[in-house]
Amino acid sequence: MRFLLKETLTQEDLKKGLNNVLIDGFTSQIMVNLTTGTFLISFALILGASTLIIGILSTIPALCQLSQIFGIFLVERIRKRKLITFSFLLLYRVSLLLIAFMPFFIRSDFAILFFMLFLTFRYLFASIGHTAWSSWMHDLIPKNELGRFFGKRQFISSIFILFTSLIAANFIEFWKNNYVEYEIISYSILFFTAFIFGMISLFYIYKVPEPIMNLRENKLKFSKLLLNPLKNKNYKHLLGFLAFWSFGTNLIIPFFVIYLLGTLNFSLTFVVILTIVSQISSLLFLRLWGRLADIYSNKTIFKVCCPLFIICIFLFSLSFIFNNSIFLVLLLIITYLLIGISTSGIVLSTGNIS
Secondary structure, three states, X not given: OOOOEEOOOOHHHHHHHHHHHHHHHHHHHHHHHHOOHHHHHHHHHHOOOOHXXXXXXXXHHHHHHHHHHHHHHHHHHHOOHHHHHHHHHHHHHHHHHHHHHHHXXXXXXXXXXXXXXXXXXXXXXXXXXXXXXXXHHHHHOOHHHHXXXXXXXXXXXXXXXXHHHHHHHHHHHHHHHXXXXXXXXXXXXXXXXXXXXXXXXXXXXXXXOEEOOOOOXXXXXXXXXXXXXXXXXXXXXXXXHHHHXXXXXXXXXXXXXXXXXXXXXXXXXXXXXXXXXXXXHHHHHHHHHHHHHHHOOHHHHHHHHHHHHHHHHHHHHHHHHOOOOHHHHHHHHHHHHHHHHHHHHHHHHHHHHO
16 A cells, blocks of 8 residues: 655545545444444443443543544654554554454453453544544645535534434344344444444545645644643633533433433433434534624633533433333433534534634
8 A cells, every 4th residue: 555645736636535535424424323322332231331331431532532642743753644544543443343253252251341442442543543634634625615524524424324323223123122142243243334334434535645744844842842732821721621521421421321221221222313313403503503603702602502511411310200201202302402402512612713
C-alpha cells in the first residue's frame, strides 16, 4: 500500500475524495452503532458483567481520549495523517474482530476480563486514528464547505443508523427466541458484521487523497504546542465543561439501558426504538439549534440544553411510579425525545466553539 501526499488537489480529486468520505461516514457509523450503546451494554450483561463492571466500561472511552496527545505527537512527527489514520483504525477494527470471536476461544470465567481489554484497545486505537483523521479532513475540505459537508455526512449516516438499529435489534430478539442457549453467538455475529462494515469504510478512507501538511513558520516544541491553548481562559473553561459533561453522561446513560432491560423488563427492540426516537429528535433539532446559535450564541444554547438534559434525568427517575403502564411508555418516549433535543444542541455548540 502506498500513502502518497499531494502538493495540490484538482477539483476532480476533491470531488472523488469527498464522495469517499461520505461513504466512509455511513459505513463507519453502522460499525459504531452495532458495537456501542444498547448493544454493547446488552452484550456485557450476557457475559456476566456486574453494575460495577458496567460503570468501569462507561469510563473507558473518556479515559482513552487522553491518547489523543500521542496522536498529535505522531501527526507532528510523521506528518502522514493518512498512514496514521489507516494504521490505527485498522487496529481498531481488529479489536472488534477479536471481541466477535472471543466467545468461541475464551472461557466464560475470563470472558468479561478480555472483553474489557479488547474494548480498551478499541478506544485507544480509535482515539489516535481519529486525531489524525480530523487534522487531515480540515486540510482536505474547504473551510467554507466544512460545516455543510459534515452536516450532510451526519444526516446520511443517521438515516442508515435508524434502519440498522431496528434490523439488529430484531435479529437479536429473533435469535434469543429461537436459540436461547446460544444467545451470545448473536452478539458475535453483530460484532463481526460491524467489522465487515468497518473494513469497507477503511477501503474508502484509503481512496481519499491527502494534501501535504503546512509547515509552521515558528516551529514549537511539542510540549509548548500542547500547552499553548491552555493559556486561553475560555478554552480552559470549555475543557472543564467537557470533562464534567463527558463524565456525567458516560456515568448515567449506560445504566438507563440496564434499568430498562433488567428492572423494567423491556425488550431490546423497545430500548433500541427509544434510542431511535432520541436520534430522530436530535436530527430534527440540529438545524434549529444551528440557526439559534447564529442568532444568539453557542453559550445561550448551552444554557438551554444543559438544564433540559438534567430534567430528562429527573423524568427518568419518575419511571418507578407508573409500574409498566401506558403512562410509563409515554414518559420514556418523552424523556428520550428531550434527550435527543438537548444533546444535539450541546454537541453542536461544543463543536462550534472548539
